[in-house]
Amino acid sequence: MTHALKDQSCIVGVGETAFVRGAGRTVLSQVAEACSRAIADAGLVPSQVDGLVLSGTKVFGEAVAATIGLNDLTYTASVHLGGANPVAALQSAAMAVTTGVATAVLVPYGWNGYSETRISRREEDGAAAAQDAGPVAGDDTMSQAVLNAYAPTGVFGPVQFYSWLATRHSELYGITAEHTAEIALLSRANAQSNPKAYMQGRPLTFEDYMASPMISSPLRMYDCCLETDGACAVVVTSAERAADALHTPVYISGVAEGHPFPADDFESRADIADIGLKRAAPRAFAMADVSVADLDFAQIYDCFTYVVLLQLEALGLCGTGEVGDYVSGGRLRIDGELPINTHGGLHSEAHVESLNHIVEAVRQLRHEADLQVEGCEVGLVTGWGNFAEGSAAILRR
Amino acid sequence: MTNEPTAAARPIPRGEGFWGEFFAFCKQGELRFQRCSQCGIWRHMPRDGCRSCGSTQWAWERSSGFGHVYTWTVTHRTLHPGFAEDVPYAAVIAELDEGVRITAMADGIDADDLQLGLPVRVIVREDGSYRIASR
Numbered sequence: 001m002t003h004a005l006k007d008q009s010c011i012v013g014v015g016e017t018a019f020v021r022g023a024g025r026t027v028l029s030q031v032a033e034a035c036s037r038a039i040a041d042a043g044l045v046p047s048q049v050d051g052l053v054l055s056g057t058k059v060f061g062e063a064v065a066a067t068i069g070l071n072d073l074t075y076t077a078s079v080h081l082g083g084a085n086p087v088a089a090l091q092s093a094a095m096a097v098t099t100g101v102a103t104a105v106l107v108p109y110g111w112n113g114y115s116e117t118r119i120s121r122r123e124e125d126g127a128a129a130a131q132d133a134g135p136v137a138g139d140d141t142m143s144q145a146v147l148n149a150y151a152p153t154g155v156f157g158p159v160q161f162y163s164w165l166a167t168r169h170s171e172l173y174g175i176t177a178e179h180t181a182e183i184a185l186l187s188r189a190n191a192q193s194n195p196k197a198y199m200q201g202r203p204l205t206f207e208d209y210m211a212s213p214m215i216s217s218p219l220r221m222y223d224c225c226l227e228t229d230g231a232c233a234v235v236v237t238s239a240e241r242a243a244d245a246l247h248t249p250v251y252i253s254g255v256a257e258g259h260p261f262p263a264d265d266f267e268s269r270a271d272i273a274d275i276g277l278k279r280a281a282p283r284a285f286a287m288a289d290v291s292v293a294d295l296d297f298a299q300i301y302d303c304f305t306y307v308v309l310l311q312l313e314a315l316g317l318c319g320t321g322e323v324g325d326y327v328s329g330g331r332l333r334i335d336g337e338l339p340i341n342t343h344g345g346l347h348s349e350a351h352v353e354s355l356n357h358i359v360e361a362v363r364q365l366r367h368e369a370d371l372q373v374e375g376c377e378v379g380l381v382t383g384w385g386n387f388a389e390g391s392a393a394i395l396r397r
Numbered sequence: 398m399t400n401e402p403t404a405a406a407r408p409i410p411r412g413e414g415f416w417g418e419f420f421a422f423c424k425q426g427e428l429r430f431q432r433c434s435q436c437g438i439w440r441h442m443p444r445d446g447c448r449s450c451g452s453t454q455w456a457w458e459r460s461s462g463f464g465h466v467y468t469w470t471v472t473h474r475t476l477h478p479g480f481a482e483d484v485p486y487a488a489v490i491a492e493l494d495e496g497v498r499i500t501a502m503a504d505g506i507d508a509d510d511l512q513l514g515l516p517v518r519v520i521v522r523e524d525g526s527y528r529i530a531s532r
Contacts, residue, residue, distance in 0.1 A: 147408070154475060217508075
C-alpha cells in the first residue's frame with residue numbers, strides 16, 4: 001500500500017545566511033534572515049506561512065514568528081534528535097501540510113556554533129564546565145548519562161562518544177585512516193566549487209590529514225567537522241500548492257526518523273552499533289518505494305568521518321564491515337557512482353546540522369547546484385545527532 | 398597510563414536519585430547494579446523500570462566486577478581542564494559478566510594493549526571512584 005505521505009509534500013523554498021566564524025549577531029537574527037530568504041524563494045510572503053517546525057531550542061518559535069511576521073500560525077512543533085533534527089522536521093512538516101493542519105511550513109535551523117557553543121574550546125571554560133554538564137548541559141535526553149557516567153571518565157563530547165562506536169567497528173572490520181580520510185578529502189574537494197563553503201580555497205591533502213593531531217582515537221582533527229555560525233531554512237507545502245512555486249518543486253518521497261534503544265545511553269544497547277539510521281533508512285526507502293540503486297546522490301550527515309562510514313553501512317549501500325572497500329576507488333566522488341556531500345558537507349561547507357544538506361539536495365534536484373550532478377532525479381539526505389539518533393529523507397524532482 | 402586525580406576540579410556526578418544510591422554503594426567499596434526482580438536482567442544506567450519486562454520491582458545486587466573490554470577511546474585532547482594532566486587517557490566501556498556495561502577510565506593498561514575482549518575488572522577505590530584494570 002502506498003504510504004500516506006509519499007510525494008504529498010514538496011520543498012518549495014530554501015534560504016541561508018553566510019557561513020562564517022564570528023557572525024557578530026544573534027542566532028535569532030540569522031534564523032530570521034534564512035527564513036525570509038526561504039519564504040521569498042518559495043514565492044510566498046510571511047503571512048502565508050502558517051506552520052513552524054523547530055530543531056531543538058536554539059531559538060523560540062514565538063520570537064521567530066514575531067521577527068519575520070508569521071502572524072497566524074496554525075501548527076508549531078519542535079523535534080529533539082540533535083543533528084538529526086532538520087531531516088526529522090521534514091517528516092513533521094510533511095504530515096502537517098498533507099493533513100491540512102498547515103499549508104506552508106517553515107523548517108529553520110541556525111546557531112553560533114563557532115562563536116558561542118564551540119565544543120572544542122570547552123576546556124577553556126574552566127570552572128563553569130567543571131561544575132556543569134559539559135557540552136550537553138541542559139540537553140535532558142543525554143544529561144544523566146553524561147553527568148553521572150561519562151564526565152567522571154573524562155568523556156564530554158561527541159568526538160569521544162562516537163569514537164566508542166568507531167573503535168569497536170574499526171577493530172572488528174579493519175577500517176583504517178585511509179578509509180576515514182576519503183570522507184574528509186572528498187568533502188574538501190567538493191567544497192572548492194562552492195562559493196558559500198567555509199573551506200573554499202583551502203584544499204586538503206592526505207598528508208595534511210595524517211599530520212593532523214589525534215583528538216580522541218581513532219578520530220583526528222580532520223575527522224571532525226567545522227564549527228561555524230550560520231542559519232538555513234526551507235519551506236514545505238503540499239504538492240498541490242507546490243505547482244504554483246517559483247522553482248522546480250522537490251518532492252518529499254520518503255522521510256523517517258529512527259532512534260537507537262535506549263536513546264539516552266550508549267553502553268546499555270544490546271549492540272552499540274544500533275544507530276538510529278538503521279531503523280530510519282528502511283522506513284524511508286519503503287515509503288518512497290525506491291532502493292539505494294535509484295539514488296543519484298546522497299548528502300550524508302558528516303559531523304565526523306567515521307559517522308559517515310557507519311551510515312553508509314546502515315543505508316545498505318554495502319554490507320556490515322564492508323565500508324572500507326566501499327569507500328575506496330573514488331565511488332563517492334563527484335564523478336563516481338554515488339556522489340556524496342556535493343557542497344562540502346559539515347566538514348567543508350558549514351555545520352548547520354543537516355539543514356545545509358537539505359538545501360544542497362534541493363539545489364541539486366532543481367539542477368541549480370554549484371557542483372551539479374548532471375541529470376539527477378532522486379537524492380538522499382541523512383541526519384545524525386545526540387547519541388546516534390537518525391533520520392533520512394528521499395527527495396526527487 | 399595512570400589516571401590519578403589532578404589539580405583542576407573534575408566534574409562531580411550530580412548523583413541524584415538512583416545514581417546517588419549507586420555512588421553511595423561505590424563509596425562503601427561495593428559495585429552494585431539494579432537487577433530486575435521479575436525477569437532477572439541486570440541494568441545500568443539505573444532506571445525506574447526494566448526495559449525488557451517493564452517491571453518496577455528490582456534490587457541492588459553486587460557485581461563480580463569481572464568482564465571484558467567492549468570498546469574504548471584514547472583521548473589526546475581533553476574537553477575539560479580537570480583532565481588536562483591525564484592525556485592521553487583511555488575511556489573504556491567494559492561488558493561485565495552479569496551482562497551490564499560500565500564506563501570508566503583505564504588504570505594500568507597501556508593504550509596499545511587495549512583490544513576487544515581483553516579480560517578486565519572494575520576496581521572501586523576508596524573515594525568511590527572506579528577504574529578498569531586488567532586481570
